[in-house]
Amino acid sequence: MKKIPVIIDCDPGLDDALMLMLAFGSGRFDVKAITTSAGNQTQDKTLFNALRLISLMEVKVPVYRGCEKPLLRELLVSDHVHGESGLDGAVFPAPVSEAESILAVEGIANILRESEEKITIVPTGPLTNIAAFLLAFPNLKNKIERISLMGGGIFRGNMTPLAEFNIYADPEAAAIVYDSGIPITMCGLDVTHKAVVFQKDIETFRSIGNKTGLAAAGLLEFFSIFYRENRIELEGGAALHDPCAIAWLLNPDMFKSKPCYVAVETNGKLTSGATVVDYFTVLQKEPNVEVVYDIDREQYIEMLAAAIKNLP
Amino acid sequence: MKKIPVIIDCDPGLDDALMLMLAFGSGRFDVKAITTSAGNQTQDKTLFNALRLISLMEVKVPVYRGCEKPLLRELLVSDHVHGESGLDGAVFPAPVSEAESILAVEGIANILRESEEKITIVPTGPLTNIAAFLLAFPNLKNKIERISLMGGGIFRGNMTPLAEFNIYADPEAAAIVYDSGIPITMCGLDVTHKAVVFQKDIETFRSIGNKTGLAAAGLLEFFSIFYRENRIELEGGAALHDPCAIAWLLNPDMFKSKPCYVAVETNGKLTSGATVVDYFTVLQKEPNVEVVYDIDREQYIEMLAAAIKNLP
Amino acid sequence: MKKIPVIIDCDPGLDDALMLMLAFGSGRFDVKAITTSAGNQTQDKTLFNALRLISLMEVKVPVYRGCEKPLLRELLVSDHVHGESGLDGAVFPAPVSEAESILAVEGIANILRESEEKITIVPTGPLTNIAAFLLAFPNLKNKIERISLMGGGIFRGNMTPLAEFNIYADPEAAAIVYDSGIPITMCGLDVTHKAVVFQKDIETFRSIGNKTGLAAAGLLEFFSIFYRENRIELEGGAALHDPCAIAWLLNPDMFKSKPCYVAVETNGKLTSGATVVDYFTVLQKEPNVEVVYDIDREQYIEMLAAAIKNLP
Amino acid sequence: MKKIPVIIDCDPGLDDALMLMLAFGSGRFDVKAITTSAGNQTQDKTLFNALRLISLMEVKVPVYRGCEKPLLRELLVSDHVHGESGLDGAVFPAPVSEAESILAVEGIANILRESEEKITIVPTGPLTNIAAFLLAFPNLKNKIERISLMGGGIFRGNMTPLAEFNIYADPEAAAIVYDSGIPITMCGLDVTHKAVVFQKDIETFRSIGNKTGLAAAGLLEFFSIFYRENRIELEGGAALHDPCAIAWLLNPDMFKSKPCYVAVETNGKLTSGATVVDYFTVLQKEPNVEVVYDIDREQYIEMLAAAIKNLP
């Protein structure tokens, strides 16, 4: 089966780590590059974490340093969830490679320009790099097959009642991406709060016995602390957000979704960073986003376990 | 049983008409005054409609003219739903009384000042009058028992994806009311889109055979046109919003609700007028609103029919 | 000569104190009431200060307590300029009268309703009371002859580069007043930064020798501290803002002014509370404000000294 | 004398045309590239106009197509001033060269990367291209010597009372540039409304007799129509904005300026696009912009005439 060519833009980040394990372990992607966003942690740390993760997984892929801060706002990190390093909870080998000498936006431009086929972009952090790319290289937009992202929500937020972290951190970037006309799949909190891992799932990953499985289990143990304290409605589970954006590409049938018109609020006093999803078609505008809102959780956990098993 | 003392602030409006029928027909309220808001139609028309409605129902109650326009914004009417008159669909007798000579804010102040018991306020239009009252007479706030209102929504809007008409029309007024510290019951679109009347219900009202029942049926026939064309997910039903605010006072057990922190967005480009309901307690603030989200529809229809039966 | 009937709405406040001395000492006003705004200090303190000032001047006038906070925002006081009491720098006799039992908005309404002639309103603090009055009693707007206010600026601010304190503290109230259609005279920072008192002027007031002159000198000594430290372009002078609004009513020929369209920014991130004055007629809208921008300073000082001389 | 290396980012535009005549005719600049912004007219037209202008002046310089629209907003053109073509009023030769195959942002990046010395950027249209460049290539920021731009104003606007066209058209881009830390010279409306050309100056240019002089005269005749109708305080003159940004580089002593802290309002309802200049140091922040506010007009006209004389 032909591999799906992708560029992954992430801010590892605990759930980003699991997302990368799924992307590489599934064997189904031709990962052209990893670009790192500032979000869960600073650019220095997410870049370092990306390099540590590919070292752990023993894969080769160019890694590009992304933007240091949101397009127009100050940087906001999520260290209360992801820890001081951004990857707290597991021990990693030192990186065995270095970041590319050019930055993410130029890296994406070069890859798209040289590619004969269209490439899918998978952002699982704030959308700063992708927006900056679209502003600087509008002529290469048609080389993007789709953007499958983790971010936003229809009926819930996690930073405020209506805003999810990735969108909240850089709403202007999100607005540029959502308005771009590129086909978008949005895995927001509606689906990711159903894409939950419980302690038994963590044990499943650990029992695989390889170093990736041990790291996955350690990261998820740390990740669960926040959720058990703050989101008790998940009953001990942790919302494993980012791998959804990859899982949807592997098997969209595992999900439920609906095409909707979605726009991003950049101005509100209480609603900045809200993805305004016209779920009930009040505005009567053309849908621009495939909004994912449900998942077969059991299949998701199996998919993750299978991918981890394929890695060292 | 002691009657509940209330001041009703409304913008009739088709569903406001049904709300008044329920308020008077139930026999359970001591209605101190009706004050009219500009909303579904202009102040001139909603005031005239209130006078026509009490003429139809043959009740005596002081009616006060309210504000002509929102606190800070231009007037927005909803004639595409409620028609040119604001009460399209039925024939009414001419008013037999006139509005009071003083305006709504002063009228409310006089009533509260003179009352020995606390009074409940029931707004079913934009909150302009109530906000202007609170600004001008903060010393009388403690005479208000509760505000039971129709407006807003947790997970849906009708003017935009996140904003309901009454709040959208005057968000600053709504912000003042929601921030006032007065106990609030909010019947938003979550519940009112379950408080639906179907054609068979309309026939039930008509078959009561009195003039109020005939008027109710005519108004609801007209009201249903908009819903059948625009909100097909209601399967032919029309969302009968305003009577919920009265019905909850009559029997809160007929409803499901949850205490939540709620604030009103006054600034957003896409979200102005959204009631930001912290349903999942992201902000960890003290609840200020009893948010109603479900209803026993059959009981609601029976309650309405019983009230109409009690009227001429 | 017939006295000018006025209601004075102020937040004393050092320069408000001088404004009241000018109003009462000039002998030219029929002061129907003083209403106090929260601004330079809290409502408790500005009300107390108003009562102390009329006690000092030995005048009788009803004083009404105004709103506790801006219409929609949190209270912001200016204690870094006016001191802990709001009237630092002089010793005052205790009040010999009490505030009226009703609040400012109702007090203004009663006075206007009962008056056969139109009354001028002179606000020299945030415009909260006046806006709340206009919202609650729109039917009495036509009893207002003019609003002569201190606030705003064409080309300068003092809280931010574009916003002056009185407008910045409650921009929504200011927007309501400026949009009201009532004739407005605006004495903003352009004129008041030319209405400067120097040390020699303070000595002039002190040398009058009466208790009002001594108080005026003490207050201005304290007032000058802030200006000498922070606004060195005034060369030791202090901008004596509030009396301008009264002085213009006494003698408009002492000033230069231009009719302009003016609106108030309520939303900006950097410009909230700016009075947007269309001085160069870019918008081609009808002027709604007489914008005062220059003064004969010598005459102003003489006018103040003459007024102080008339008081005890 | 060593030539000053510059990249010129413009939206010709009548006054942009005069700016290019000054840049090339002065003989003092090493123009590395012209990049075109959408502003006075669409990108298609400003690009075409840049190519026509270098054809007229018989100079060789790479021209790059810039962004089609502002970073986050819809395109707003200024055809009521600059005409249907953006260069109404004169006849031009057809272009003899084509735009480069890569876009402006990448072109700027390549030039800066390859340059051993720092380069000055001269924007005289909306700042979209420069902002997009800074977002995509932050690593090359240190290759920029200075940004000398036409835009904004201290005390006046032309689109609204506080906003000038170039900033108003793309406030977010302007905010990014002003916040960049790069030394900025801002020639805003305060100076450019003193940099006026009168009919006698137009005759001076025409009488030079070469084709550039004839074109300059024709363009300025057309340009003057708007000013004579709309800005009568200029007494028949037209504000020749854009050449100021070049003239300041040639001879800053011809101007008066002051270092100030400047930020751009991106949110206001009435003030969007205002350059908030802290001229009176209210905010006590470090100056980030050299704000130019006066000019020796006679010298300016002579400088322009001398440059035109040097061209074909």
Ligand SMILES: [Ca+2]
């Ligand atoms: Ca992430």
Ligand SMILES: [Ca+2]
């Ligand atoms: Ca209603």
Ligand SMILES: [Ca+2]
């Ligand atoms: Ca004052």
Ligand SMILES: [Ca+2]
């Ligand atoms: Ca230009």
